[in-house]
Amino acid sequence: MNKIILIIKREYLSRVRKKSFIVMTILGPVLMASLMLTPLLMDSSDSELRTVWLCDESGLFEAEFNNTEAIRTKVFTESVEQVKLLFNQSDAFTLVHIPDTSSISISDLENNVNVYAHKPISFANKRLISRNIETVIESIKLKNEGLTRETINKTRASVSLNTIILDNSGTEKLGSTEIAMGLSMAGGFLIYIFIFLYGAMVMRGVMEEKTSRIVEIIISSVKPFQLMMGKIIGVALVGFTQFALWILLTFVLSSLATSYLMNPAELNPTELIDGAELILQEGANEQNVLASILTELQSINLSFLLLMFLFYFVGGYLMYGSLFAAVGAAVDSETDTQQFMLPITIPLIFSFIALQTILENPDSSLAFWCSIIPFTSPIVMMGRLPFDPPMWEIALSMVLLIIGFIFTSWIAGRIYRVGILMYGQKVSYKTLWKWIKQS
Amino acid sequence: MKVLEIQSVSKSYSNHLALDDVSLAVPEGKIFGLLGPNGAGKTSLIRIINQITMPDKGQILFKGQKLNSEHISQIGYLPEERGLYKKMKVGEQALYLAQLKGLTEKEAKTALRKWFERFEITPWWNKKVEELSKGMAQKVQFITTVLHQPKLLIFDEPFSGFDPINASIIKDEILRLKNQGTSIIFSTHRMESVEELCDHIALIDQSKKILDGPLNEIREQYKQQIYQIDFSSTELSFLNTLPEHLKLIKSSNNQAEIQIVDQSKASDLIRFLLDKSDLKGFEEKVPTVNEIFIRTVKENLS
Numbered sequence: 166m167n168k169i170i171l172i173i174k175r176e177y178l179s180r181v182r183k184k185s186f187i188v189m190t191i192l193g194p195v196l197m198a199s200l201m202l203t204p205l206l207m208d209s210s211d212s213e214l215r216t217v218w219l220c221d222e223s224g225l226f227e228a229e230f231n232n233t234e235a236i237r238t239k240v241f242t243e244s245v246e247q248v249k250l251l252f253n254q255s256d257a258f259t260l261v262h263i264p265d266t267s268s269i270s271i272s273d274l275e276n277n278v279n280v281y282a283h284k285p286i287s288f289a290n291k292r293l294i295s296r297n298i299e300t301v302i303e304s305i306k307l308k309n310e311g312l313t314r315e316t317i318n319k320t321r322a323s324v325s326l327n328t329i330i331l332d333n334s335g336t337e338k339l340g341s342t343e344i345a346m347g348l349s350m351a352g353g354f355l356i357y358i359f360i361f362l363y364g365a366m367v368m369r370g371v372m373e374e375k376t377s378r379i380v381e382i383i384i385s386s387v388k389p390f391q392l393m394m395g396k397i398i399g400v401a402l403v404g405f406t407q408f409a410l411w412i413l414l415t416f417v418l419s420s421l422a423t424s425y426l427m428n429p430a431e432l433n434p435t436e437l438i439d440g441a442e443l444i445l446q447e448g449a450n451e452q453n454v455l456a457s458i459l460t461e462l463q464s465i466n467l468s469f470l471l472l473m474f475l476f477y478f479v480g481g482y483l484m485y486g487s488l489f490a491a492v493g494a495a496v497d498s499e500t501d502t503q504q505f506m507l508p509i510t511i512p513l514i515f516s517f518i519a520l521q522t523i524l525e526n527p528d529s530s531l532a533f534w535c536s537i538i539p540f541t542s543p544i545v546m547m548g549r550l551p552f553d554p555p556m557w558e559i560a561l562s563m564v565l566l567i568i569g570f571i572f573t574s575w576i577a578g579r580i581y582r583v584g585i586l587m588y589g590q591k592v593s594y595k596t597l598w599k600w601i602k603q604s
Numbered sequence: 605m606k607v608l609e610i611q612s613v614s615k616s617y618s619n620h621l622a623l624d625d626v627s628l629a630v631p632e633g634k635i636f637g638l639l640g641p642n643g644a645g646k647t648s649l650i651r652i653i654n655q656i657t658m659p660d661k662g663q664i665l666f667k668g669q670k671l672n673s674e675h676i677s678q679i680g681y682l683p684e685e686r687g688l689y690k691k692m693k694v695g696e697q698a699l700y701l702a703q704l705k706g707l708t709e710k711e712a713k714t715a716l717r718k719w720f721e722r723f724e725i726t727p728w729w730n731k732k733v734e735e736l737s738k739g740m741a742q743k744v745q746f747i748t749t750v751l752h753q754p755k756l757l758i759f760d761e762p763f764s765g766f767d768p769i770n771a772s773i774i775k776d777e778i779l780r781l782k783n784q785g786t787s788i789i790f791s792t793h794r795m796e797s798v799e800e801l802c803d804h805i806a807l808i809d810q811s812k813k814i815l816d817g818p819l820n821e822i823r824e825q826y827k828q829q830i831y832q833i834d835f836s837s838t839e840l841s842f843l844n845t846l847p848e849h850l851k852l853i854k855s856s857n858n859q860a861e862i863q864i865v866d867q868s869k870a871s872d873l874i875r876f877l878l879d880k881s882d883l884k885g886f887e888e889k890v891p892t893v894n895e896i897f898i899r900t901v902k903e904n905l906s
Binding site for chain 2: 171172179183373374377379381382383384385387586588603
C-alpha cells in the first residue's frame with residue numbers, strides 16, 4: 166500500500182512539474198476565455214467607418230437611415246443613373262436605391278430595393294440595411310391598417326411554463342429541465358474529455374516506462390498491477406488539478422475581461438448592431454432570468470447531481486484508464502497504438518453522440534441500454550439524470566460500472582503484466598488473448 | 605548454507621517451454637555464474653526469482669523460506685534491459701527506486717550520498733538522466749541496485765555499456781560486496797569475467813540445466829589430460845612419431861600440446877619427453893570456461 170502511494174506521488178509530481186503542464190494550464194483558460202469573448206469583441210470591433218449612399222426616390226426613408234458610429238449616410242436626390250455614375254468613381258461602401266413608391270405598391274417595394282456595391286457585402290450589413298427599410302415599410306403598413314407600433318408592442322405576449330412534477334405521494338415539486346439538462350450535458354461532456362485527455366496520458370506514461378526500459382526494475386520491487394493502478398490514479402490527480410486550475414483561471418480571467426469589456430456606462434444602444442442588441446435585450450431581463458435560475462437551481466437536487474457526476478467521472482475514468490494502460494503496455498511505439506485504440510474510442514464517441522439524442526428522448530430503449538452498459542453509462546447516465554430515471558436503473562448502472570471497472574482492470578492487468586516485458590514483438594488481438602489466458 | 609534454492613521449476617509461455625524442471629542451489633556469500641546461450645531460459649529464471657513472473661511448477665526457497673513478497677527488499681536486481689526515467693533528476697530517481705525497495709527517505713538519502721561520493725558523481729544529483737552518457741546512467745543504475753544492501757544481488761550482463769575503466773570499477777565493487785557477505789547471481793556471456801569472478805557456475809541450455817557446480821571442480825572434471833610443454837630446442841621432429849597412447853594436439857616453434865589418451869600418468873609423459881629433448885616448462889592445460897561452455901552446449905545439441 167505504501168508503495169502504491171509512492172508511485173502515485175511520483176506520477177503526480179513528475180507531471181505537474183513539467184513545463185508543458187504549466188503552459189497548458191495557463192493557456193487553457195486563455196483559450197477558453199478568448200473563445201467566449203471573441204464574439205463580443207468582434208461585434209464591438211466592427212467599427213470601420215462606412216459610407217452608405219441612399220438614393221431614395223420615394224422620399225420615405227431618409228429619416229430611418231441614421232448615422233451611427235460605423236455608418237455615415239449620404240442622401241442623394243438625383244436620378245439613380247446619375248448617382249450610379251458618381252458611386253462608381255467614389256469609394257463609398259454601398260448605394261441603396263429605393264424606387265419611387267408612386268409607381269409601385271408598398272408591398273412590391275419589399276422586393277424592389279437594389280443595393281449596389283463594389284464587392285459582395287456581408288450578411289450583417291445586408292441585414293442592417295434591410296432592417297431599416299423593413300421598419301419603414303412596417304410603419305406604413307401599420308398606418309394603413311390604422312394601428313400604431315405601441316398597440317402592437319402592447320399586444321405581445323411571452324409565456325414561460327412552470328413545470329411541476331407530481332409524484333405518486335402527491336407532493337409537488339418544481340421541475341425544471343433546462344438548467345439540469347445543461348448541467349448534466351456539461352457533466353457528460355467533461356467526463357468524455359477527461360477520459361480522452363488523461364487516458365491518453367496514462368497510455369503514453371506506460372509506453373515511456375516500457376521504451377526507457379525502467380519497467381523491469383520497478384516491477385522487481387512492486388507488482389505490475391500496483392504500478393498500473395498507481396499510474397492511473399496519479400494521472401487522475403493530475404487531471405483533477407488541471408481541471409480545478411482551469412475552472413478557477415477561466416473564471417478569474419473571464420470575469421476580469423467582461424468587467425473590462427462590458428462596462429455598462431459605455432454602452433450605447435444605438436452603437437450596437439444586431440447581435441449585440443440581442444444581448445442587451447437579455448440584459449434587460451437579466452434580473453428576471455437570474456431569479457428564475459436561482460429558483461430552478463433550488464428545485465434541482467444539486468448535491469445528488471454532483472455526487473452522481475463524481476461517481477461516473479471517477480468510475481468512467483478508472484474503467485477506460487486501465488484499458489488505455491493495457492494498450493500502452495502492448496505496443497512499442499505510438500504508431501502501433503492505432504489498431505488497439507479503436508475499440509476504446511468507438512464506445513466513447515458513440516456514447517457522446519448518443520447523449521445528444523437521448524436528451525430529446527430520455528426514456529427510449531437506446532437511452533436505457535446506453536445508461537446501463539458500463540462502457541457508455543458514465544456519459545449517457547449523466548444526460549439522463551435530470552429526467553429522473555427510476556432509482557433501480559441508476560443503482561443497476563452504478564453496480565454494473567463498478568463490475569465493469571473491476572473487469573477491465575483485471576483484463577488490462579493481465580495484458581499489462583505480460584506486455585510491459587515484451588519488446589519488438591508484433592502484437593495482434595490473438596496475442597493479447599494469449600496473454601490474458603496466460604497464468 | 606544456501607541463500608536460494610530452486611526446486612524443479614518449470615515455466616512455459618504460450619508457445620514454448622522456457623524452463624524445464626530446473627533445480628539449482630545458490631551458495632551464500634559466493635558469486636554464482638548463471639550461463640547459457642541466448643534464449644536458454646536464463647531471463648525467465650531470473651524473473652521468477654524476482655517474483656516478476658510465477659513458475660508453473662516447482663518452488664523457490666529464500667534462506668530456507670518459501671519465496672514471498674517480504675523478500676523483495678532483500679534482493680537487488682540489475683536487469684539486462686535496463687533504463688531510467690529520462691526526464692527525472694538523478695537524485696530524485698535514485699531516492700524513488702530506493703523507497704520502492706522499502707528504504708525510508710532518510711535512510712535512502714544517507715546511503716545515496718555515500719555511494720555518490722564513492723563513485724565521485726555527487727555533482728550529478730540534480731541533472732536529468734537524459735543529460736547523462738550511457739555509462740554514467742549505468743553507474744547510477746548500479747547504485748540503485750545495491751543501495752538497499754540486499755542479501756542477494758542479481759546482475760544480468762552488468763558490464764555492458766561500460767568502458768574498460770568503469771567496468772573494472774564495477775568489478776571491484778562486485779568483489780567488495782561479495783567480501784561483505786552478499787550472495788551474487790551473475791549472468792553473462794563474457795566468459796573471461798566469469799573466470800575472474802565466479803566461484804560456482806550453472807549452465808542452462810534449451811530450458812534445462814546441463815551443468816552445475818563449483819568452478820574449479822567443473823574445470824577439473826573437464827580436464828582432458830592435455831599438457832602444454834615448452835622445449836628449449838626447436839628440433840621437435842620426434843613429435844611426429846609419438847607412441848599410441850599419446851596424441852599431438854598442436855605444435856609450434858618450441859611448444860607443443862600433447863594429450864594422454866590412456867590411463868598412463870603425467871610423469872610417464874615427462875619421462876618419455878626427457879629422453880627426446882630438454883624441457884623448459886610442463887603444465888597441465890585446464891579448460892577455460894569458454895571451452896567448457898562451447899563443448900557442453902554442442903554436446904547437448906547432438
